[in-house]
Amino acid sequence: xxxxxxxxxxxxSFLAEKEKTYTLPSVCVRYGMEPGEERETYQSKRSYASKxxxxxxxxxxxxxxxxxIEDYDDGDLRISLQKYLKKPExxxxxxxxxxxISHSSMDKKLVESLIQFISDAIHIDKNLIYYTSKPxxxxxxxxxxxxxxxxxxxxxxxxxxxxxxxxxxYFCLAELGAAWEGLS
Numbered sequence: 001x002x003x004x005x006x007x008x009x010x011x012x013s014f015l016a017e018k019e020k021t022y023t024l025p026s027v028c029v030r031y032g033m034e035p036g037e038e039r040e041t042y043q044s045k046r047s048y049a050s051k052x053x054x055x056x057x058x059x060x061x062x063x064x065x066x067x068x069i070e071d072y073d074d075g076d077l078r079i080s081l082q083k084y085l086k087k088p089e090x091x092x093x094x095x096x097x098x099x100x101i102s103h104s105s106m107d108k109k110l111v112e113s114l115i116q117f118i119s120d121a122i123h124i125d126k127n128l129i130y131y132t133s134k135p136x137x138x139x140x141x142x143x144x145x146x147x148x149x150x151x152x153x154x155x156x157x158x159x160x161x162x163x164x165x166x167x168x169x170y171f172c173l174a175e176l177g178a179a180w181e182g183l184s
Contacts, residue, residue, distance in 0.1 A: 004058050004061065004123065007058075007061050007062075007065065007081075007084050008050055008053045008054055008061065009050070010077075010080050010081060011049065011053055011061065011064065011065060011068065011081075012046050012047075012049035012050035012053055013046055014068065014072075014074070014077050014080075015027060015028070015045070015049040015068070016044075016045035016046035016048075016049055018072060018074075019045065021038070021041045021042055021045060022038060022041070024041045024045050024048060024049065025037070025038050025040075025041060025048075028048070028049060028052050031064045031067060031068065032056075032060070032063075032064065033049075033052035033053065033055075033056070033064075034052050034055060036048060036051070036052065057119065057120060057123065058123035059119070059123065059125050059126075061084075062084060062085065065081050065084060065085060066085060069081060069085075098124060098128040098129070098155065098156045098157065099118070099124060099128065099129045099130065099155060099156065099157050099158070099159060100129075100130045100131075100151055100152050100155035100157070100158045100159070100179075101114070101115070101129060101130070101131040101158075101159045101160075101161060102152075102158060102159070102160045102161065102166075102172060102175045102176060102179065103131060103132075103133065103160075103161035103163075103166060103172070104161075104163060104165035104166045104168075104169045104172050105132070105133055106163075106165035106169075107161055107163050107165050107166070108133040110161065110163070111131055111133055111161055112133070114159075114161060115129055115131065130151045130155060132144075132148060148175065149178055152175065152178055152179055153178075158179050160176065160179075
């Protein structure tokens with residue numbers, strides 16, 4: 001994954017170059033950044049933008065970058081940000097999930113906390129994490145066992161949230177066995 005500090009630097013430099021000292025605070029707010037005082041921008045526009053961008057997660061920065069590209073329609077910026085916004089190439093399947101989290105439905109709150117941690121700590125987009133407790137994951141009318149197996153075998157990595165609930169669930173243990181079988 002590209003460096004988050006480099007992304008912040010590219011975005012802050014661009015905004016500092018394109019915006020006037022008195023317009024930068026409102027522009028930052030428009031992109032979801034915390035407001036500041038206009039006098040801060042007189043000291044350094046780049047520092048002003050950088051400080052606000054630094055409070056954002058990697059995924060939020062990507063959203064801001066996409067919005068800035070769309071709003072400013074700047075070819076040089078588009079090229080500078082291309083490596084950040086490029087979707088990873090898929091290897092041999094059409095699945096979008098990088099990480100499959102096997103867990104007991106009894107541990108839904110725990111898995112949601114884990115996903116938030118993963119998203120914040122290692123900047124994996126929550127939308128790239130598959131877990132069956134997520135609302136809308138299993139579409140009505142689909143054969144859910146095949147759906148889970150397809151996602152499990154197509155993911156890049158699997159994380160097992162092993163708990164007492166997990167060990168007491170025949171379905172979770174079957175999921176673990178399917179993952180083991182998929183390795184061979």
